[in-house]
Amino acid sequence: MSEEVARFFPYSSFRPFQDKFALRVYAAAASRKDAVLEGVNGLGKTAAILAALLPTVKQRGLSIIYTSRTHRQCDRAIEELEKIAKKASVTGISFRGRREMCANKFVLQNSDDTRTAMELCNHLVKTHGCSFYENTESNPRTLRKLLREFSSGVFTSSMIKERCSEFDLCPYEVAKRLLSNVDVVALSYYYVLDKNIRANFFRYFQKGLRRSIIVFDESHNLPEACKEVASEGLTLQSIRLAEIEAHQRRQKRLQKICMQIAEVLQEIAERANEEEELIEPKEFVSVLKRRLGTQDLATVAQRLEDAGEKNVIERLAEGRSPRSNIRRVGTFLKTWLETSSKETFAHVMSFRDRENRRNPALEIISLDPRDTAKEVLSSAYATISTSGTLEPLDSFREIMGIPEGAITESFPAPYAPDQILCIAVSGTTTKLNARNPDMYEKTARRIAVVSSSAPENIGVFAASYDVLEGLREAGIEDMIRKPLFWERSGSTSGESDELIYQFKQQAGKGGGVLMAVAGGRSSEGADFPGKEMTTSVVVGVPYPRPTATVRAEIEYMERTYPERGKLYGYTLPAIRKASQSAGRAVRSITDRSAIVLLDSRFATQYCKRYLPRWIRENLSNMPDDDELLARRIASFFATNSDK
Numbered sequence: 001m002s003e004e005v006a007r008f009f010p011y012s013s014f015r016p017f018q019d020k021f022a023l024r025v026y027a028a029a030a031s032r033k034d035a036v037l038e039g040v041n042g043l044g045k046t047a048a049i050l051a052a053l054l055p056t057v058k059q060r061g062l063s064i065i066y067t068s069r070t071h072r073q074c075d076r077a078i079e080e081l082e083k084i085a086k087k088a089s090v091t092g093i094s095f096r097g098r099r100e101m102c103a104n105k106f107v108l109q110n111s112d113d114t115r116t117a118m119e120l121c122n123h124l125v126k127t128h129g130c131s132f133y134e135n136t137e138s139n140p141r142t143l144r145k146l147l148r149e150f151s152s153g154v155f156t157s158s159m160i161k162e163r164c165s166e167f168d169l170c171p172y173e174v175a176k177r178l179l180s181n182v183d184v185v186a187l188s189y190y191y192v193l194d195k196n197i198r199a200n201f202f203r204y205f206q207k208g209l210r211r212s213i214i215v216f217d218e219s220h221n222l223p224e225a226c227k228e229v230a231s232e233g234l235t236l237q238s239i240r241l242a243e244i245e246a247h248q249r250r251q252k253r254l255q256k257i258c259m260q261i262a263e264v265l266q267e268i269a270e271r272a273n274e275e276e277e278l279i280e281p282k283e284f285v286s287v288l289k290r291r292l293g294t295q296d297l298a299t300v301a302q303r304l305e306d307a308g309e310k311n312v313i314e315r316l317a318e319g320r321s322p323r324s325n326i327r328r329v330g331t332f333l334k335t336w337l338e339t340s341s342k343e344t345f346a347h348v349m350s351f352r353d354r355e356n357r358r359n360p361a362l363e364i365i366s367l368d369p370r371d372t373a374k375e376v377l378s379s380a381y382a383t384i385s386t387s388g389t390l391e392p393l394d395s396f397r398e399i400m401g402i403p404e405g406a407i408t409e410s411f412p413a414p415y416a417p418d419q420i421l422c423i424a425v426s427g428t429t430t431k432l433n434a435r436n437p438d439m440y441e442k443t444a445r446r447i448a449v450v451s452s453s454a455p456e457n458i459g460v461f462a463a464s465y466d467v468l469e470g471l472r473e474a475g476i477e478d479m480i481r482k483p484l485f486w487e488r489s490g491s492t493s494g495e496s497d498e499l500i501y502q503f504k505q506q507a508g509k510g511g512g513v514l515m516a517v518a519g520g521r522s523s524e525g526a527d528f529p530g531k532e533m534t535t536s537v538v539v540g541v542p543y544p545r546p547t548a549t550v551r552a553e554i555e556y557m558e559r560t561y562p563e564r565g566k567l568y569g570y571t572l573p574a575i576r577k578a579s580q581s582a583g584r585a586v587r588s589i590t591d592r593s594a595i596v597l598l599d600s601r602f603a604t605q606y607c608k609r610y611l612p613r614w615i616r617e618n619l620s621n622m623p624d625d626d627e628l629l630a631r632r633i634a635s636f637f638a639t640n641s642d643k
């Protein structure tokens with residue numbers, strides 16, 4: 001191990017393969033290259049990445065921007081940095097947006113999205129209406145004292161918020177001024193990916209992308225996150241609200257325009273046979289031009305945006321939240337016009353409420369993550385993409401547009417062979433043409449076998465909510481003796497947190513069964529160490545339904561990467577979801593866990609070769625035999641009874 005990396009490594013010894021992982025990260029930073037590195041949970045990736053990047057960061061005056069999808073994951077990086085700070089001089093903060101850091105009650109109560117919070121804050125600052133901002137500006141001595149304190153150690157955003165509250169200063173303003181003075185900033189992907197948020201962020205972060213090493217943690221999410229930030233949607237309900245807004249503000253011409261746009265969308269929705277249909281974007285533009293009686297839709301869009309801006313300013317002056325649906329319609333129309341000739345976008349009509357076909361929406365869907373990622377990849381000093389589920393690494397690299405010279409490697413699991421049991425069981429499937437009551441009953445019985453053979457909590461991750469419902473109708477609740485906890489489609493994050501909390505409470509009390517969906521809220525982002533989940537059962541390969549968007553993605557991928565369209569747009573995302581779900585039971589180096597893949601397709605070479613190395617190398621096939629399955633699981637846990 002390089003002495004330089006060891007200087008920042010916070011533990012007394014490395015886990016198996018952790019030192020090799022760190023060396024690859026070190027090599028990437030030192031040679032200014034991008035890296036794509038796969039390693040399972042428990043390998044100790046976060047500590048290894050930070051320790052391996054810090055020597056280069058310190059020598060060359062760079063910063064680490066550590067990004068992840070959730071704040072929880074960002075805080076984990078800060079926890080590791082705190083440990084490093086006990087042996088070496090390092091500094092860092094986790095940074096969040098105004099909605100999380102703002103101290104002003106009016107802003108907190110009146111903003112439910114980032115843009116609204118930003119506009120409210122800007123208005124209050126401009127009109128001297130925020131006492132926290134005024135305090136920050138008028139107390140330079142206190143501000144300097146806090147900046148000195150925060151830039152000499154490691155602090156989470158909530159620690160900054162708490163300390164600032166002692167002096168009634170604005171935590172967001174204080175954190176902003178710290179950005180350029182610390183070694184590590186941990187934040188959400190979106191600060192780096194969304195071009196508007198990024199532009200605002202780098203106004204305060206003076207080192208810029210060129211002097212930053214960007215870490216993309218849990219980067220299997222990156223392709224979707226990139227597409228998400230470049231996509232937009234507009235519901236019929238929003239257009240109707242824009243009509244009402246125009247009526248209230250006596251903007252008669254705009255009211256009529258919104259009404260006509262709503263009519264066009266309504267007509268498309270009435271003709272639709274499917275829950276999602278592709279729209280020819282230029283045809284939609286022609287229909288709209290005819291309906292509005294103008295050839296110049298760009299001017300119409302601009303007029304809507306301008307009027308919306310004016311309404312926002314008036315609402316702010318009235319002490320109201322700065323929302324404008326008119327502006328929303330204008331911005332969406334502008335984006336539609338800009339993207340209508342681009343083949344990297346699909347234009348879709350969808351129903352937001354699938355069952356009742358209520359609230360139709362227009363969607364502009366980005367098909368190529370490279371559009372969003374290219375500026376970051378070409379400008380950053382280096383990037384490190386890492387996750388437990390990235391294989392095949394070259395496919396990930398290609399889809400993201402990471403240059404060919406990038407360092408790529410997949411690391412084996414750091415566990416002893418008797419710590420992990422991975423089995424693919426034949427005899428059941430969630431293939432669409434095989435879904436019937438008999439198949440659901442057989443699958444439900446098999447899950448019950450796993451539940452009674454494995455100790456404590458188990459997690460069941462079905463291919464979709466339809467499959468979950470099929471298992472319920474097959475009577476799974478009567479087959480399993482442990483209490484069941486059902487994840488519901490469309491549940492809020494609060495409901496999901498409560499469900500997971502209740503499920504975790506069963507650990508140590510005989511266990512429960514989480515009935516969730518691969519790719520759903522419980523299958524990513526939540527940790528289940530030890531008894532909180534001894535076994536994960538993946539029911540079916542979670543291929544998406546062949547909606548218009550999915551078909552458009554496959555076709556786009558096929559045009560861009562001939563012969564690999566279906567693989568990139570359909571198969572790999574499904575296998576990654578399955579692997580993420582499988583990994584829920586494998587959270588730390590001390591875990592002993594079983595992974596049961598219930599679908600004959602997992603036993604085929606086709607699926608196996610796309611599974612991550614740490615599953616693939618431990619995976620064995622099992623025949624269609626419940627008794628054998630019960631014995632295999634029971635004997636695994638009997639010899640590993642300490643989980």
Ligand code: SF4
Pocket residue numbers: 098101102103104107120121122124125130131132133170171172173
């Ligand atoms: S200045 Fe700070 S406290 Fe005031 S509104 Fe903006 S973010 Fe909130």
